[in-house]
Amino acid sequence: MKTLEQIAAELQGYDPQALPASTVQDFLARLAAPVGDTEEVALGDALGRVLAQDIVSPFSVPPHDNSAMDGYAFDGAQLANGAALNLRVVGTALAGKAWQGQVGPGECVKIMTGAVMPAGLDTVVPQEFTRPAGEQAIEVPAGALRRGDNRRLAGEDLKAGLPALLKGERLGPAALGLLASLGLPGVPVFRRLRVACFSTGDEILSLGEPPREGAVYDSNRYTVRGLLTRLGCEVMDLGVVRDQPVQLEQAFRSAAPQADAIITSGGVSVGEADFTKAMMKQLGDVAFWRIAMRPGRPMAVGRIASSVLFGLPGNPVAVMVTFLAFVRPALLRMMGCHDTAPPPLLRARSQEAVRKKPGRTEYQRGIVSVAPDGGLQVRTTGNQGSGVLSSMVQANGLIVLHHAQGSVAVGDEVDVMMFEGVV
Template identity: 55%
Template sequence: MKSAAMPPVSLQDILNQIPDYDANALPVAKAQEIIAQFVVPIHAVEKLNLRQALGRVLADNIISGINVPAHDNSAMDGYALRGQDLPSAQSKRFRVAGTAFAGHAYQREIGQDECVRIMTGAVMPDGCDTVIPQELIALHDEQTIDIPTLIVRPGDNRRMKGEDLAQGKTALLKGKILKPADLGLLASLGIGEVAVQRRLRVAFFSTGDELRSLGETLDDGCVYDSNRYTLHAMLTRLGCEIIDMGVVKDDPASLEASFRNACENADVIITSGGVSAGAADYTKQMMAQIGDVAFWNIKMRPGRSMVFGKIESNGKSAYLFGLPGNPVAVMVTFYFLARHALFILMGASAPPLPVIRVNSTMAIRKRPGRTEYQRGILASQANGELGVSITGAQGSGILRSMSEANCMIVLHEEQNNVAVGDKIEVLLFDGFI
């Protein structure tokens, strides 16, 4: 059963608070703001073994119950001694009192000008606070070593008790998407099971009489449906539970049945196609009948036509993102408008986007008044600096451009044409797509 909490206000209440709101010319930043205000995280938790928790969203803060490490220990193989005994003016000879192995504490305290041979990770012997790396000493015989002057300082090469994590301190924050290092950190605290948010359930389908699924005959005027495959991949990367509802024909009865079915089985519905002004585009009409919806023409390219809202059916509700039909527009609207909302719904702290500013290696046409997302190739130039160029034709149906690109060039609403050498904003695909 779904457990999404109802928002305190309707979508229309939020829209009423937006100065100069224009449903036919909404800036990207305003669209992002409205979506973020309206969506409410789901609240359902399950416990998983660490090996199953990779990529899941942490449901509670993790407080360290122990010190890591539990004792002062050596950061390398060498010889442990008292820092106050280090030579200052000339080399000095030390007697080797014994050996300390990892997992076996050295039991006696050393005296002046004594040292203990120590292995990486071994507990520091009582009285010792410094480790000389073994490659820096001169072995006199099995019982004595010579240490040169000024090679280390008192306290060097010692890991302090609780240096990694101190008992009672916060190790991981609620909302973190668990990565391999996080699982290792939990294991270092002796935690074998962790509470995570349940997966966000997302139903999606494509609309259009011209669409054919893979394996079907491609009739004249028809195209294979690529959007469901990019959506499936993008949702999989986010760790969602996915419900693929296939292709839905352009007729009101089929659309309403699909919307209601999706609404009753998912937290979020994502559609592609059927949101423009075309005669067969019934999506907006259907959404208006069964939900609280804003109809947007967003000032962006690609992806001008997009619908967002919340629909209800038989006492259940789901957020809805009605994306355009063109393949590149689907990906751009997903990444720049839907993605952050999905993180919020998952209860996740959305990772910051990897944005850098680099030189454009070519002139790029751009008119003010809309945000443009152009597919780019970031590469090192002859002078060693990074530069970016577009992949070629930027039509919203050219999916090849997304495959060839390694970044997105973000040209903001107020920007004009870009000249060679101008600094422009680039969003790296690595870690994003």
């Protein structure tokens, strides 16, 4: 296991006092190692879990050529001359029950969607395209279709012996359906990540405590808990820990043996009480960063025992932004997920001018909507103070202004990181 100093030595231009956001992501990719423990879970309980091995299809899906339409199946070679085609109906093929008869030239079989294509037939004309042509006969109009139309090929979804899903896939609803189509009642997955979280500070009130002058209620812990729960982690909520060495040491020593990761909020900024920083240093291998970003400049990372530590800022918006930009991708990596990038960025036209100097990454809360021309447009939520938590409720994404980027004019395209399914 590499020390933080060894990881830092691998990164060109590493400067903990002015760290670009991209370097933070590179650092955390080296720090956060996947857990190795696996378990078998029932398919109905596998949503959001990460596959621990490739799933190889035991058979092809679909297992036979079948009809994509209700209509009539026939040999498409008869369409070669481009003329209308009269066909005699000699049977009916139903879904789930293959038709066993023989079909000759000038004949067809009435077929239902999903029914196995009878031998020698490769084309289906939809029922609504046909006209009656006497008793038990139909006419296929000229030019209505081409040979092979409306036939699903055996194995066009999945082929026997080939991977259906790869190790590291985070299972969504579509993946669960795909696994069910293979008849699998359970799947091997990595165990859930165990993450401990607590807030620090003498000014932080727990819910239920009476208000007092200069104190604020703890919002960060509930935000972090929600983000972790949505990610599929097991959350160990250690509450509010005061700025007292004994309490801080007890919290860290309690969390480290049980948790894969520890997330704290507060106590890592310049000028704050030194107890949290000192205790992190005393108990583990920890680095303190000043990231070239807004909001969320101060951050601590490292290890305490075998737990990865993320010390986030105290301001509510900064907590959410640093979690989305840095912590979430690192936790996904620890979960064994192969897709550990931050949420993908979309392009939208700015509806207002935004001032920015090159040299830091800014994440502004934005409201993305559809413009009259069908493209995306975005405006800020207004006040971008890192304590304005209501702006994160109003926003549906973040406007990402990159490190080297300058000010934005009205109509300029900017990157946006959408919240849907993440926040």
